[in-house]
Amino acid sequence: MSSGRVLSLRWLGRVFNIERRTAPSELPLYLCPAFRSLSVENTTLRRQCRPSARPVQLRRLHTEASASVSAEPAPVVKQTSKTLPLQCHGCGALSQTVAPNEAGYYDLSRKAVRKYLGLLEESNNTPVTNTDEIVEQALQSVDVEALEQQGINLKALLPERDTPSATTVPETYKPPLCDRCHNLIHHSAGNSIYHPSIESLRDTIEETPYKHNHVYHVLDAADFPMSLLPRLHSLLDIPLRTQNRRAKPVKYQHGRLMEMSFIISRSDLLAPRKEQVDSLMPYLKETLREALGRVGGRVRLGNVHCVSAKRSWWTKELKEQIWKRAGAGWMVGKANVGKSQLFEAIYPKGRMDWEAPKQQISVKMFPKPEQPATSSAPSSGSHEDDANPFLPVNPNAPVPESPLLPPPQPETNYPPMPVVSPLPGTTASPIRVPFGSGRGELIDLPGLARSDLEYHIRPEHRPDLIMKSRIVPTQQVLKPGQSLLLGGFIRITPRFDHSDADNVAETDDNGLVFLAYGFTPLEAHTTATDKAVAVQTQAEGAPRVRNIALPGTGDRIAHAGAFQLRYDVTRARTGPLTRKEAVGLKVDRLPYRVLGIDILVEGVGWVEVAVQVRTKHLFPNEDGDGEQQQQQRRQQQPLQTLDLRPEPVNAEKKKEKGRKGGEEEVEPKWPVIDVYSPEGRFIGYRPPMNAWVLNKPKKDTKSRPRKSMKGVKKVMKKMRREREGNE
Structure with a gap:
């Protein structure tokens, strides 16, 4: 490297704060709210919304400056106000030029960064074409x-030499991404935050x-x-709306x-058509109600939206709701x-x-007064650095009061959007994007921890x-003694509940046949249970089945339930x-039941698992019980179905009456x-969602059907008769 280039890089490093180093006792302060300094910078700031609040953790825009200054003369570099x-x-990471391996780092030697700052000099080797000279x-x-x-004026094609040339408006460039986001987009490489x-x-x-x-x-x-x-x-x-009609909305x-509203994203993974996903809304609401626990039984779930950004399903309606609500919209959820x-x-x-119309009330609550430029800030930089126009912080701007x-x-009108990447933990810090000339803003928050399975x-x-597109699975048949492997490290083994030997449902062939449908991007493989155990535990001599787990994971395999x-x-x-509209049989009249669950x-x-069980094995005959008594017991102990209609008002009273009559409930013998x-x-x-019914492969109707041989046989029979008559 030449000495002139070294001097130029050193001078640029001082100008852009590249020589600043983090204090040994502090952590980087340009990441999400979890990356705050462990030492409290300003103990006088306290939260006023809660009486027992912790000291406010402050966020710094830049790291501390080092005292070392190079004595070498700085070369002359093009100055810019950008x-x-x-x-x-x-x-969302705050800009920094110190840690290359962290989020928010900008390499000043990168072409896009130099072009944005106006430091990219045009090459003299590029030939310049003058259109006027050619004309x-x-x-x-x-x-x-x-x-x-003849009325053809060709001199109008030439510019007037007497008038001065118009000044060209400098081109404005889109702000560049940091090096981490650049690598995520173009190289699919990066580290989680x-x-x-x-x-x-x-x-x-x-x-x-x-x-x-509004929290989404x-x-x-x-x-x-x-x-x-x-x-x-x-x-x-955040109070959720209850089912009480008299409650204040x-x-x-x-x-x-x-x-708060609930948004189920990537709904295109559930079914191929929008109408089919809409038909699943009662199921999704009921499943969400059960997942909420005790609170789910008394809340009103009219604020559940099932959208797909990839297929633009219900995104327009949700966009209009955000526009009408105004204010702040917070995107909260787990990573990925x-x-x-x-x-x-x-x-x-x-x-x-x-x-905005004159009658509309301002959506902002606490307008913050402008502070003078000499306001105290959590930075120990020198005044010369604060006056440097190359710093990414404008010294004349008011210091924000919000420490987080x-x-x-x-x-x-069309601001740059956050980066979309399958890497969990892409967003490092809250990203605030306002809209509507101060009407409101949409805020993307960092994702919470979701799963450590990737480790x-x-x-x-x-x-x-990561499931990136809808999966059309193949049907896996699990016979007795077989198991299903997912990726070689997750095993599903059918069995019966052998906690009680008398509670085992046995069929005529001493086993049930399970059907499994894997809606996962992992490779599904059906094999014998002993071979599946060897593959999952990474034992020596295991069959050559693909296992994507790290070496040593087989020793940590445990029973998940x-x-x-x-x-x-x-x-x-x-x-x-x-x-x-067809046969119209009732389920109780069928000699079998189909049971299912989603793992x-x-x-x-x-993974959707289903099995067909005979009713007499699901409800075994008791000694001395007749068919009529068995039918009454089944009505008193019905199976859990996907019928989401509310039970009758007197349903619970009938159950209590049956218990008082001395009839005990019989637990079916579930697989x-x-x-x-x-x-x-x-x-x-x-x-079970019954996704196999919605996503099963379509039958091949394009192939030409087999030609009927009826006419050919008639012709051959006629020819044989004529031949016999001639003889």
């Missing part, structure tokens, strides 16, 4: 005066300057409802209005649930010229854990037998499946 953006619009040379061989007499805690997000939301605030709790359709935060409304102190607390992609789809673009919430981006997978196979197939899906799988893999997908996973974690269950 600075680095305060935040990277892709991940003048072409007009020399043409009789211009003769053409003017430490996920914040729910307390950090709560403290950030409490710093809102708006009176009306984003859930993932791939493992719904495992991405739900059940106590989010209580931690954020709007409730202000501490002078602010806080509301699709918040950033949904953010771009529902953000109201192109509405900056909107003018960063300032919003400059409002434009058990080999790095080259970690992207395979025994799941009973308690949900009746007979009506959904029997076809025309139970349809009213969830956190952050990956689900059971065992699931084994790393550390016995990352597994859940839910009522």
